[in-house]
Amino acid sequence: xxxxxxxFGRGILAAFLxxxxxxxxxxxxxxxxxxxxxxPAAGFVxxxxxxxxEFIVNVGRRIYFDQGSAVVTDEARITIxxxxxxxxxxxxxxxxxxGHADDPGSEAAQKTLSTQRANAVMAELVKxxxxxxxxxxxxxxxxxxxxxxxxLACKSQNRRVxxxxxxxxxxxxxx
Numbered sequence: 655x656x657x658x659x660x661x662f663g664r665g666i667l668a669a670f671l672x673x674x675x676x677x678x679x680x681x682x683x684x685x686x687x688x689x690x691x692x693x694p695a696a697g698f699v700x701x702x703x704x705x706x707x708e709f710i711v712n713v714g715r716r717i718y719f720d721q722g723s724a725v726v727t728d729e730a731r732i733t734i735x736x737x738x739x740x741x742x743x744x745x746x747x748x749x750x751x752x753g754h755a756d757d758p759g760s761e762a763a764q765k766t767l768s769t770q771r772a773n774a775v776m777a778e779l780v781k782x783x784x785x786x787x788x789x790x791x792x793x794x795x796x797x798x799x800x801x802x803x804x805x806l807a808c809k810s811q812n813r814r815v816x817x818x819x820x821x822x823x824x825x826x827x828x829x
Contacts, residue, residue, distance in 0.1 A: 704743075704744045704746075706747075706819050708740075709737075709740055709744075709747075709819055712740075713733070713736045713737055713740045714733045714736065714737070715737070715816055715817045715818065716733075716814050716815070716816055716817075717730040717733055717734060717771075717775055717814060717815045717817070718730065718810060718811070718813060718814050719771055719813045719814065719815070720813070721757050721758075721810070721813065722757050722758070722759075722767070724767060724770035724771045724773075724774045725774070726774050726775065726778055730775075731778065734775060734778045734779060734782070735782060737779065737784075737817055738778075738779050738782035738783060738784050739782075741779070741784045741788075742783055742784060745788075746821075747788070747819040747820070747821070748788050748789070748819070748820040748821065748822065748823060749779070749784070749788055749789040749790075749817060749818070749819060749820065750789075750790060750791075750792065750817075750818045750820050750824065750826070750827070751772045751775050751776050751779075751789060751790070751791045751792070751815060751816075751817055751818075752772060752791075752792050752793075752794060752798075752815065752816045752817075752818060753767075753768035753769050753770070753771040753772030753773075753775075753791065753792070753793040753794065753814075753815050754768050754771075754794050754795070754796075754797075754798060754800075754812055754813065754814050754815070754816070755767045755768040755771070755793075755794075755795050755796055755812070755813060756796055756810075756812030756813050757813060761795060761796070764795035764796050765793050765794075765795040766793070767793075767795075768793035768794055768795050769791060769792075769793025770793075771793070771813075771814075771815050772791035772792065772793055772815050773791055774815075775815045775817065776789050776791055790823070790826065790827040790828055792826040796812070800812055800814070
């Protein structure tokens with residue numbers, strides 16, 4: 655019985671310390687998004703070179719932005735550089751760059767900001783040698799949230815650009 659209480663007590667202590675650590679992280683008060691841009695994707699097995707799965711798992715397709723900003727951060731540039739290198743090797747893929755927002759402001763402002771974010775990522779990819787003829791942007795504003803919450807760390811996941819591979823142009827591509 656003594657060991658059970660000891661394990662239980664240690665579990666409570668661990669949960670408390672973990673909670674204190676999270677509270678400390680959240681008490682910073684800044685509006686900077688957490689660095690989840692370079693987090694690895696999970697859930698794929700048997701990844702073929704040049705496949706969409708390889709792009710998602712080994713390169714990453716999401717780039718995150720700070721609140722109210724369309725400025726590409728240094729952390730985001732790491733992923734964009736990997737994307738550009740991969741896309742230059744795998745020229746069969748077209749690229750739809752989808753901007754999203756979850757920032758204060760009107761619906762129109764959200765659409766504008768999400769389009770600016772997508773354009774910023776496209777400009778970086780072009781700078782790194784990816785042909786602009788293979789890419790197009792679409793700003794969705796708040797239409798497609800990944801999460802629905804009020805906490806900064808949670809909402810920041812909606813302030814993103816998703817680089818999606820396509821085999822053909824869709825209706826949102828300019829002609």
